[in-house]
Amino acid sequence: MPSTPTLELRIGPIAHGGHCVARHEGRVIFVRHAIPGELVRARLTEAEPEAKFWRADVTEVLEPSEHRVAHFWDPADALAHHDPVGGAEFGHISLGHQRELKGRILAEQLQRLAGVDAQQIGFSGVQPAPGERDGLGWRTRMAYAVNGQGALAMSAHRSHRLTALEQMPLAHPGIENSGIYQVDYSGISRVEVAVSSADDATVLVLLAEAEPEAAVRVARQLPEALNVAAFSQGTGAAADGQGALHQLRGHSWLPETVLGHRYRVTGEGFWQIHRQAATVLTERVLELVDPRPGQRIADLYAGAGLFSLPLAQRVGAAGALFSIEGAPGTHRDAKRNLRALDQARVIRGRVERMLRQLAAERLDAVVLDPPRAGVDKKVAAELGNSGVPRICYVSCDPASFARDTARLAARGYELGHVEVHDLYPHTHHMETIGLFERR
Numbered sequence: 001m002p003s004t005p006t007l008e009l010r011i012g013p014i015a016h017g018g019h020c021v022a023r024h025e026g027r028v029i030f031v032r033h034a035i036p037g038e039l040v041r042a043r044l045t046e047a048e049p050e051a052k053f054w055r056a057d058v059t060e061v062l063e064p065s066e067h068r069v070a071h072f073w074d075p076a077d078a079l080a081h082h083d084p085v086g087g088a089e090f091g092h093i094s095l096g097h098q099r100e101l102k103g104r105i106l107a108e109q110l111q112r113l114a115g116v117d118a119q120q121i122g123f124s125g126v127q128p129a130p131g132e133r134d135g136l137g138w139r140t141r142m143a144y145a146v147n148g149q150g151a152l153a154m155s156a157h158r159s160h161r162l163t164a165l166e167q168m169p170l171a172h173p174g175i176e177n178s179g180i181y182q183v184d185y186s187g188i189s190r191v192e193v194a195v196s197s198a199d200d201a202t203v204l205v206l207l208a209e210a211e212p213e214a215a216v217r218v219a220r221q222l223p224e225a226l227n228v229a230a231f232s233q234g235t236g237a238a239a240d241g242q243g244a245l246h247q248l249r250g251h252s253w254l255p256e257t258v259l260g261h262r263y264r265v266t267g268e269g270f271w272q273i274h275r276q277a278a279t280v281l282t283e284r285v286l287e288l289v290d291p292r293p294g295q296r297i298a299d300l301y302a303g304a305g306l307f308s309l310p311l312a313q314r315v316g317a318a319g320a321l322f323s324i325e326g327a328p329g330t331h332r333d334a335k336r337n338l339r340a341l342d343q344a345r346v347i348r349g350r351v352e353r354m355l356r357q358l359a360a361e362r363l364d365a366v367v368l369d370p371p372r373a374g375v376d377k378k379v380a381a382e383l384g385n386s387g388v389p390r391i392c393y394v395s396c397d398p399a400s401f402a403r404d405t406a407r408l409a410a411r412g413y414e415l416g417h418v419e420v421h422d423l424y425p426h427t428h429h430m431e432t433i434g435l436f437e438r439r
């Protein structure tokens with residue numbers, strides 16, 4: 001029985017961050033595992049008397065939404081467990097309605113933070129990945145905690161409580177069938193697993209923050225076919241990438257192929273998570289930016305060069321492509337991935353510091369794909385002052401995207417087109433692409 005109090009709540013609108021808004025005696029309560037319109041009983045998880053808002057998790061549904069479905073994964077089912085694991089927090093909502101809610105979140109954020117009416121600029125709803133049926137098996141990258149018994153585990157939302165796992169239905173079958181769940185990971189802090197979407201089979205296991213003897217012992221237990229490396233993060237910020245990778249078996253990188261272009265991605269380096277994301281996003285960026293021979297384009301937060309490579313190819317030898325990435329390992333991948341193209345200038349550094357250097361380059365377009373936090377104020381201001389005719393902004397967070405839309409608008413850039421792709425089914429995440437043109 002729960003020791004914390006429960007409340008009966010009528011669920012209001014969906015909000016950014018995967019929860020719905022409800023009110024109790026005038027106070028806002030952010031409720032997880034609910035659907036707008038439902039009447040639920042919810043357990044308070046954060047309820048400081050003086051706090052402006054509280055948090056709660058649904059424990060019982062008194063009046064279900066017509067869009068409620070049985071959760072596909074028991075450990076994440078809030079109706080079955082008090083501390084459901086995170087990572088599939090929309091699994092109780094039909095896939096179609098998940099997309100409807102994500103579209104509402106984007107529209108609300110754009111309206112509230114940037115004063116933009118999404119419908120007026122042609123926003124036509126959230127698009128599923130091509131061929132999507134059940135929203136399962138899409139994650140080509142997984143990160144697991146390790147519990148006290150050495151088993152792969154995940155934590156509940158805003159909690160350190162771990163649940164041991166024997167499967168994760170959102171993970172790519174190449175990961176699920178690789179034999180990783182049957183191993184004792186004692187002595188390892190975190191396990192990251194990635195599968196190549198080029199062949200759906202090559203798997204790399206990264207043992208993070210591992211005691212050296214433990215890493216060797218675990219590598220011996222893992223099936224022979226798997227590539228294994230030990231990884232230590234170091235102390236720097238992600239973009240400064242002070243991590244060190246130590247190869248234990250096979251390669252410490254994965255091959256990827258997107259629209260006929262071949263890439264190599266180092267274990268700890270960034271790559272899109274959904275098995276189709278790299279293709280979907282590259283196709284859309286190319287269509288929106290429409291690069292022409294001789295043009296000069298910058299790809300900021302470029303990762304391993306996913307967009308840089310086809311952009312460089314399209315601008316051709318008479319053009320120039322500037323690919324800027326902060327993490328050293330990922331930058332090295334980009335250098336290697338773009339080495340055949342003389343027009344590609346692959347620059348390592350933080351965008352905040354490098355953008356000024358591009359000011360004299362008379363750019364025709366900028367593509368940017370920052371981390372969840374979006375671009376910082378200074379980057380938005382410099383981009384806004386750059387005079388570049390078009391900016392294609394790829395974003396994994398609708399709130400920072402809307403905030404940056406307002407910042408760019410203040411410098412004369414109008415959001416003329418926005419689209420959202422459901423590249424994180426059964427979670428509240430989404431991928432937004434916006435095209436800004438200079439007024």
Ligand SMILES: C[S@@+](CC[C@H](N)C(=O)[O-])C[C@H]1O[C@@H](n2cnc3c(N)ncnc32)[C@H](O)[C@@H]1O
Nearest residue numbers: 239270301302303306325326327350351369370
């Ligand atoms: C969302 S990923 C996009 C990568 C690439 N566009 C792709 O789709 O594969 C963001 C990238 O920005 C890098 N990054 C984060 N902060 C940065 C910064 N301040 N300056 C430069 N790169 C940064 C990360 O290392 C990561 O590779």
